[in-house]
Amino acid sequence: MSELFVGKSFPRADAEKVTGKAAYINDIKVPRMLYGKILYSTRPHARIKNIDTSAAEKLHGVRAVLTGRNTPNVRVGFLGDQEPLKKDKVRQFRDEVAAVAAIDEDIAEEATSLIKVEYEDLPPVFDPIEAMKDDAPLVHEFDARGKPRRNNILPLPWKLIAGDVNKGREQSAHIVKDTFRTTWVHQVCMGASGCIAQFDVNNNLVFTSVTNVPFGGKDRLDMFLRNIGLKSSTRILTPFVGGSFGSKLDTDIYEFIAVLLAWETKCPVKILFDRHEEFTASPPRQPAIATVEQGCDKDGHLTFRKVDMILDNGAYTSWGATTPSVMSIPVSTLYKVRNIHFEATCVYTNNIYAQAMRGYGNPQATYVVEQSMDQLAEAAGIDPLDFRLINANEPYTESPMRIKITTCPLKECLQEVKTRIDWENKHGKRDGRGVGVASFLHVGGGARVYLSDGQGIIMKVNDEGKLTIITGGTDQGQGSETIIRQMAAEASGLRYEDISIVLGDTEICPWDVGTHASRHLFMVGNAILMCAEKIRAKIRDLGARWMRSIIEADLNKKARRDPDFKAPQIDWSVLENPDNLDVCNGEIFVRDDPENPFLRMKIARVVRKAHLLGTGRGEMVTAEAFYDPPNEMIDREGKGNISCCYTFGTHGVEVEVDKETGQLRILNYVAAHDVGRAINPMLVKGQIYGAAIMGTGYGLTEEMLLNAGRVMNPNLLDYKLLTAKDKVPIDAVIVEPIEPSGPFGAKGIGEPACVPSAPAIANAVYDAIGVRIKELPITPERVLAALKQKEEEGV
Amino acid sequence: MKLTIGFSVNGDSVEVEVLPHWNLLKVLRDVLELTGAKQGCGEGECGACTVLVNGAPVNSCIYPVLEVEGKEVTTIEGLMDKSGRLHPIQQAFLEKAGVQCGFCTPGMIMSAFALLKANPDPTEDEIRHAIAGNMCRCTGYVQIVESVQHAAAVMSGRSQERAGKE
Numbered sequence A: 001m002s003e004l005f006v007g008k009s010f011p012r013a014d015a016e017k018v019t020g021k022a023a024y025i026n027d028i029k030v031p032r033m034l035y036g037k038i039l040y041s042t043r044p045h046a047r048i049k050n051i052d053t054s055a056a057e058k059l060h061g062v063r064a065v066l067t068g069r070n071t072p073n074v075r076v077g078f079l080g081d082q083e084p085l086k087k088d089k090v091r092q093f094r095d096e097v098a099a100v101a102a103i104d105e106d107i108a109e110e111a112t113s114l115i116k117v118e119y120e121d122l123p124p125v126f127d128p129i130e131a132m133k134d135d136a137p138l139v140h141e142f143d144a145r146g147k148p149r150r151n152n153i154l155p156l157p158w159k160l161i162a163g164d165v166n167k168g169r170e171q172s173a174h175i176v177k178d179t180f181r182t183t184w185v186h187q188v189c190m191g192a193s194g195c196i197a198q199f200d201v202n203n204n205l206v207f208t209s210v211t212n213v214p215f216g217g218k219d220r221l222d223m224f225l226r227n228i229g230l231k232s233s234t235r236i237l238t239p240f241v242g243g244s245f246g247s248k249l250d251t252d253i254y255e256f257i258a259v260l261l262a263w264e265t266k267c268p269v270k271i272l273f274d275r276h277e278e279f280t281a282s283p284p285r286q287p288a289i290a291t292v293e294q295g296c297d298k299d300g301h302l303t304f305r306k307v308d309m310i311l312d313n314g315a316y317t318s319w320g321a322t323t324p325s326v327m328s329i330p331v332s333t334l335y336k337v338r339n340i341h342f343e344a345t346c347v348y349t350n351n352i353y354a355q356a357m358r359g360y361g362n363p364q365a366t367y368v369v370e371q372s373m374d375q376l377a378e379a380a381g382i383d384p385l386d387f388r389l390i391n392a393n394e395p396y397t398e399s400p401m402r403i404k405i406t407t408c409p410l411k412e413c414l415q416e417v418k419t420r421i422d423w424e425n426k427h428g429k430r431d432g433r434g435v436g437v438a439s440f441l442h443v444g445g446g447a448r449v450y451l452s453d454g455q456g457i458i459m460k461v462n463d464e465g466k467l468t469i470i471t472g473g474t475d476q477g478q479g480s481e482t483i484i485r486q487m488a489a490e491a492s493g494l495r496y497e498d499i500s501i502v503l504g505d506t507e508i509c510p511w512d513v514g515t516h517a518s519r520h521l522f523m524v525g526n527a528i529l530m531c532a533e534k535i536r537a538k539i540r541d542l543g544a545r546w547m548r549s550i551i552e553a554d555l556n557k558k559a560r561r562d563p564d565f566k567a568p569q570i571d572w573s574v575l576e577n578p579d580n581l582d583v584c585n586g587e588i589f590v591r592d593d594p595e596n597p598f599l600r601m602k603i604a605r606v607v608r609k610a611h612l613l614g615t616g617r618g619e620m621v622t623a624e625a626f627y628d629p630p631n632e633m634i635d636r637e638g639k640g641n642i643s644c645c646y647t648f649g650t651h652g653v654e655v656e657v658d659k660e661t662g663q664l665r666i667l668n669y670v671a672a673h674d675v676g677r678a679i680n681p682m683l684v685k686g687q688i689y690g691a692a693i694m695g696t697g698y699g700l701t702e703e704m705l706l707n708a709g710r711v712m713n714p715n716l717l718d719y720k721l722l723t724a725k726d727k728v729p730i731d732a733v734i735v736e737p738i739e740p741s742g743p744f745g746a747k748g749i750g751e752p753a754c755v756p757s758a759p760a761i762a763n764a765v766y767d768a769i770g771v772r773i774k775e776l777p778i779t780p781e782r783v784l785a786a787l788k789q790k791e792e793e794g795v
Numbered sequence B: 001m002k003l004t005i006g007f008s009v010n011g012d013s014v015e016v017e018v019l020p021h022w023n024l025l026k027v028l029r030d031v032l033e034l035t036g037a038k039q040g041c042g043e044g045e046c047g048a049c050t051v052l053v054n055g056a057p058v059n060s061c062i063y064p065v066l067e068v069e070g071k072e073v074t075t076i077e078g079l080m081d082k083s084g085r086l087h088p089i090q091q092a093f094l095e096k097a098g099v100q101c102g103f104c105t106p107g108m109i110m111s112a113f114a115l116l117k118a119n120p121d122p123t124e125d126e127i128r129h130a131i132a133g134n135m136c137r138c139t140g141y142v143q144i145v146e147s148v149q150h151a152a153a154v155m156s157g158r159s160q161e162r163a164g165k166e
């Protein structure tokens, strides 16, 4: 039977959002709720000599004023390198020095302004390369265990070595080497960060959170509760979320502070960031300085690739410091190359610290690898697109990182771009117009970054024939509520419109690792397939036991009403075996006789019969499943098949550069993506468009300007997001090699379309005007400076 | 000192006590509990707070509430008809995926609503111009533009139908 729901562009199911009924953290109030406000440091690096909170405490309406000196000293974060409220020292401008809870936001704000902090300045260090030097000021004098630190380098030596780079060098006919820099960029969710912390009568924490990792967040908060001396635990509730893009993976410092304020006041406390605070006090994507060297033989086959990265970690550690684990995927596996050397060093500085952002390191890594690919192609005298075709990954191969590639239409994606961007005619003109190309690969079948990569699911069918799906994932806009219904209707045989979804409560929902790493559709889809199989089996089983009596009762009723009615001859034996029955579109029927109206009924009837048996032996239709995929954690050498499958794609961009002004215009943009199978093509395109525009912003306009550790443009006027006026004509091309490990053949597609934009644009600029911009973003000023430099060198 | 002002919201007249420095968004959200309009920046940059005042889109976060005295305000909550049916623009945003996280959506739809009132058959550039002050981080605007185009087609199709009947 052909598919009824999967592969179709169902409209989005979240009507709450178009009516104003969707409640985001901004919209939620609870009785007796107080408002929390945080006082941040005014120094990048200083000792705290004294904090005077007396004036703030006296202000009418203030319920609590907390500092590091009147709260338990509890370390938080993945390396335990900070406390929610800093006691002795500040290490960045966003350091939380004090916090207030008050009856309204204005009072809370005023109270923070009454707190006086005396600092003694320490020498700061902002440049990661300076910070690596022996005589650099130490950002942290001690590690989490109290051991003295000797330098600012994080104890996370990211390294991946495969094959022999030196041998690769010897085999090379051409070698290129260059250094590239990327910059700080912010996730800029339209809905800023916020939470509500409250304690119930048993001192359990009820935490309304924007997280996309509810169970990970619960673990962190449970540990925090234990560390502040409470034996209770946390229930996390997730409302509608105004975007995430990686920003909501870790438990942020303000969240721990809200818990402290709620515990202190015994009232619910809400902290909601304003836009300025969102920019200055929520962790963005960190910058990278990357030196890349690679070579190829005389036929253009890659011989080796060596990448060294220095990452500005800022003052503390969140998931930003773990992004090299994902960078190693493109470094080792984007195109076929056997000899690999990758090292990444994360360095403490007195800058703001970094989190995950869409692509998790992949945008930085691909930016450098794909520019280097162009440079190498030129050195070898090969057309850059052909060069990529020569080296393109092949299906069912293993890379030096031990990544097991399954389906892989990278060549198809390259060809799509080649044709649609009219590469043959447009490339190589150097006339102010140019085309550039860049590819990517990204995890598409989960990512085992924890011991489990699992997702639980519970299904129940009620006696109206409606299916409730209870799952631990979250939706931050990608469309889970739509695709879950599509896949569940397909797999269970119940009707699309009869499916409802419950998520966002750790007390009710089964466990899930989190909605990250483009994994939600892949995981929830496979979990749905497992669970729906059990539901179908149960319904068929009930059908085999009860359809006959229901049909007989119907026939008798008919006969009573209509004396002329002649009951049909029915072979009841066919109903006795559940294997003869099938379920589709909310009905149960005989598989080989689907049109027979007498042997067909609504599922609701058999479920209702099972509920209301009248014998004391009633039954219900529920099932559960836990899908934990067969992928592996990366090992000590940085190798392993982290995902069940990988998604590939290529972006091609045509630009026009004005040599007088440095202004750049995108004339054409083709984004060809391997998605395995598009469960909902419209929503897939939505992910591609949104991410490609985000990636274009990364390439062209977005930059957090840091001056001596301070964010200079913390508002939407000065941080340049692309707007609707910046029209980028994107042609999103979906390539569908059915992926065996994916649900209905699908791969994850949430992140990767933001990965290749910046290098494709940089390559197009080079093709247009012959200068390579090695820093992001590619601003008109940088273009002009590069042109000027080229002119001077030419003279 | 609080002042009392009167205006209409989605057809209902309201009287509220306000402080003179308050903005319209605060009154809508905190006093009238119409939380559909969102605060994305509070500085007039993002458009998440867009509502209509006498039919024209404004950033309500910087609209002084005293200026709304005697005027008509329309918010996203006022777009559904009385029987609870979605407005064609709301429907189009679902059908063409003009919504992802939904945070920009109420403001985006109000801007589109004002546009289509003034210009029932806008070009892509006119649509992009009308929503230039509404930032969206999720969609890249492509499917928002498609949603508005779709709504325009549906709305004008319906008015043609009506015109035909008259």
Ligand code: FES
Residues within 6 Å of the ligand: B038, B039, B040, B041, B042, B043, B044, B045, B046, B047, B048, B049, B050, B059, B060, B061, B062
């Ligand atoms: S909240 Fe009004 S423009 Fe951003």
Ligand code: FES
Residues within 6 Å of the ligand: A190, A242, A243, A477, B098, B099, B100, B101, B102, B103, B104, B105, B135, B136, B137, B138, B139
């Ligand atoms: S849909 Fe998320 S900001 Fe527009």
